[in-house]
Amino acid sequence: MSVLVYTEISKGRIKKASLEAVNYGSRIAAQMNTGVTAVVIGDADLADLGKAGAKKVLRLKNDKLSDLNGQYLTAAVEQAASAENSTVIIFSSDFTGKEIAPRLAAKLKAGIVAGAVGDPVISGDSFTVKKNVFSGKATAMYVIHSAKKIISLLPNSFPVTLGEGTAEVSDFAVNLDNVNSPVKVKEVKKVTSELNLPDAELVVSAGRGMKGPENWAMVEELAKELGAATACSRPVADMHWRPHHEHVGQTGVAIRPNLYIAIGISGAIQHLAGVNGSKTIVVINSDKEAPFFKSADYGIVGDAFEIVPKLVAAVKNFKANHN
Amino acid sequence: MKILVCISNVPDTTTKITFSADNSTFNTAGVQFVINPYDEWYALVRALELKETLGGNVTIIHVGAADSEATIRKGLAIGADDAVRIDAEPNDAFAVAEQIAAYAKDKGFDLVMAGKETINYNGSMVGAMLAELLNLPFVSMATKLEIAGTTATIEHDIDGGTEVVECPLPLVLSANKGMAEARIPNMRGIMAARTKPLTVVPAAAADKLTSIKSYELAKGRTECKFIDAAHPEQLIELLHNEAKVI
Numbered sequence: 348m349s350v351l352v353y354t355e356i357s358k359g360r361i362k363k364a365s366l367e368a369v370n371y372g373s374r375i376a377a378q379m380n381t382g383v384t385a386v387v388i389g390d391a392d393l394a395d396l397g398k399a400g401a402k403k404v405l406r407l408k409n410d411k412l413s414d415l416n417g418q419y420l421t422a423a424v425e426q427a428a429s430a431e432n433s434t435v436i437i438f439s440s441d442f443t444g445k446e447i448a449p450r451l452a453a454k455l456k457a458g459i460v461a462g463a464v465g466d467p468v469i470s471g472d473s474f475t476v477k478k479n480v481f482s483g484k485a486t487a488m489y490v491i492h493s494a495k496k497i498i499s500l501l502p503n504s505f506p507v508t509l510g511e512g513t514a515e516v517s518d519f520a521v522n523l524d525n526v527n528s529p530v531k532v533k534e535v536k537k538v539t540s541e542l543n544l545p546d547a548e549l550v551v552s553a554g555r556g557m558k559g560p561e562n563w564a565m566v567e568e569l570a571k572e573l574g575a576a577t578a579c580s581r582p583v584a585d586m587h588w589r590p591h592h593e594h595v596g597q598t599g600v601a602i603r604p605n606l607y608i609a610i611g612i613s614g615a616i617q618h619l620a621g622v623n624g625s626k627t628i629v630v631i632n633s634d635k636e637a638p639f640f641k642s643a644d645y646g647i648v649g650d651a652f653e654i655v656p657k658l659v660a661a662v663k664n665f666k667a668n669h670n
Numbered sequence: 671m672k673i674l675v676c677i678s679n680v681p682d683t684t685t686k687i688t689f690s691a692d693n694s695t696f697n698t699a700g701v702q703f704v705i706n707p708y709d710e711w712y713a714l715v716r717a718l719e720l721k722e723t724l725g726g727n728v729t730i731i732h733v734g735a736a737d738s739e740a741t742i743r744k745g746l747a748i749g750a751d752d753a754v755r756i757d758a759e760p761n762d763a764f765a766v767a768e769q770i771a772a773y774a775k776d777k778g779f780d781l782v783m784a785g786k787e788t789i790n791y792n793g794s795m796v797g798a799m800l801a802e803l804l805n806l807p808f809v810s811m812a813t814k815l816e817i818a819g820t821t822a823t824i825e826h827d828i829d830g831g832t833e834v835v836e837c838p839l840p841l842v843l844s845a846n847k848g849m850a851e852a853r854i855p856n857m858r859g860i861m862a863a864r865t866k867p868l869t870v871v872p873a874a875a876a877d878k879l880t881s882i883k884s885y886e887l888a889k890g891r892t893e894c895k896f897i898d899a900a901h902p903e904q905l906i907e908l909l910h911n912e913a914k915v916i
């Protein structure tokens with residue numbers, strides 16, 4: 348018996364979301380008196396996996412695994428889980444996790460909770476996991492009835508702690524002779540900004556109150572000074588003022604950064620659905636009746652065109668005094 | 671082209687969510703139900719556009735009780751040719767996928783489309799499960815879809831960017847924003863929907879692997895603290911000293 352965690356490498360390091368998953372897996376393993384095995388594809392410094400709590404690391408080996416194809420990955424994780432006799436399998440609920448965790452669940456007939464926000468409550472045979480429902484307006488406790496269980500974690504919902512542990516690393520040959528995926532990758536377009544919005548801890552976002560795309564320089568400058576990613580409301584993306592991947596909300600990306608600064612955004616319920624998990628929310632809006640203030644921790648009532656440049660200066664000043 | 675579009679029936683996005691006194695069930699009384707936006711705006715509308723240029727047939731399928739028929743009729747009013755309702759409570763993603771797979775497996779669909787996720791349970795699971803059960807390739811979070819002959823070219827979201835893939839039909843995909851623009855049903859569509867076929871299929875055997883034990887409303891934020899617009903620098907101090915986020 349063991350807990351298996353699917354992990355990924357990005358830019359030569361284990362992804363933060365993967366470390367969240369290994370930490371989570373090791374807390375479950377402790378409750379079940381077993382260990383965590385992490386699986387990974389590719390080469391990088393894997394020491395963080397041990398520090399996050401993995402006892403073993405299996406490097407999945409097969410040439411077909413190079414482009415994160417869902418059918419191959421599902422088969423690969425299934426083989427590792429079977430070799431490790433894993434009854435609980437953990438993913439991050441990022442795009443790859445959304446593609447393969449449910450597919451694996453169907454293959455194994457494993458009950459799955461996708462987007463978990465709490466540690467499982469295990470008592471005897473009962474296994475329950477909390478997840479957000481109704482786009483963050485509520486949470487639900489899901490009971491998993493099957494013997495095999497899969498949990499994918501809502502990114503940024505758990506802190507990462509690294510200890511002193513080390514993991515035993517070995518290669519694991521995956522056999523994909525009988526799996527043939529017809530999906531061929533033609534082109535990969537990586538977002539050029541250094542900060543990936545769903546992973547960002549700080550986000551500066553702006554809406555229709557900015558009046559036009561030509562006014563985004565100050566938003567970008569504030570983001571840059573803070574080391575934050577930029578986001579926007581849906582009409583802003585629909586009007587092509589900003590790229591579609593920046594659109595947050597019900598129909599866009601759901602994020603939960605430590606800090607979300609909303610500038611000139613009214614706070615429609617569909618917008619809140621994507622950001623209300625943020626730890627701290629700041630709202631800057633010229634209308635003191637804007638609904639967003641009801642969901643904010645800090646508010647400034649005023650004209651963004653005056654306030655944002657002052658904030659940029661204040662952040663510069665702050666950094667000068669705190670370094 | 672035979673296209674199957676999976677639609678789910680969800681509370682309108684502005685619904686105020688409440689639960690029974692013991693927090694075990696969601697109160698549906700007075701709630702307006704609609705087609706899940708991803709299923710309607712992106713999957714269904716793109717399916718209809720493809721049918722309009724390539725010819726063929728668009729079937730919508732829903733797993734649920736009779737009270738979701740108004741939602742199904744709306745899908746027909748937007749332009750689907752026919753509809754199937756599988757008469758089962760949709761209370762577990764895997765069971766829903768098994769129901770749809772049992773129906774679809776021998777019908778020869780070229781393309782099966784699901785939405786990115788339902789806006790009530792936010793699972794993002796049914797599409798991928800369906801692909802596994804039908805032993806088909808799956809492309810998640812599609813933002814563009816073109817079909818030429820028997821090959822689909824799909825742009826979809828991946829971690830840190832987007833990717834363009836090619837895949838021969840048949841396949842399963844989940845639809846994200848970008849696939850199409852929303853359509854509003856016109857009077858003719860609404861009239862036509864009344865007479866379009868809506869077949870009710872009895873539930874197949876399915877495995878319920880999860881269930882919901884209880885709900886809890888998200889905690890609201892405490893009061894918003896207002897900062898004088900003349901002194902925005904105070905915000906930076908508060909974010910550092912009080913919220914400790916910078």
Ligand SMILES: Cc1cc2nc3c(=O)[nH]c(=O)nc-3n(C[C@H](O)[C@H](O)[C@H](O)COP(=O)(O)OP(=O)(O)OC[C@H]3O[C@@H](n4cnc5c(N)ncnc54)[C@H](O)[C@@H]3O)c2cc1C
Nearest residue numbers: 554555556580581596597598599611612613615617633651
């Ligand atoms: C099913 C559905 C799904 C949707 N999904 C999403 C989604 O995912 N994400 C999303 O964002 N929206 C979504 N929407 C749209 C949503 O309902 C709102 O229309 C949208 O969020 C409004 O965007 P906004 O706040 O930028 O613009 P507006 O509502 O126009 O608000 C602009 C704000 O800027 C303020 N302002 C104006 N000038 C200034 C100034 N000089 N300084 C400071 N403030 C100023 C105004 O007071 C106002 O509050 C969805 C809608 C539906 C029906």
Ligand SMILES: Nc1ncnc2c1ncn2[C@@H]1O[C@H](COP(=O)(O)O)[C@@H](O)[C@H]1O
Nearest residue numbers: 676733760784785787788793794795796
């Ligand atoms: N009861 C249902 N009937 C038909 N399709 C469904 C049902 N539930 C979910 N789906 C489809 O599966 C997608 C993902 O749903 P979910 O996995 O619940 O987030 C939805 O966008 C629908 O396309």
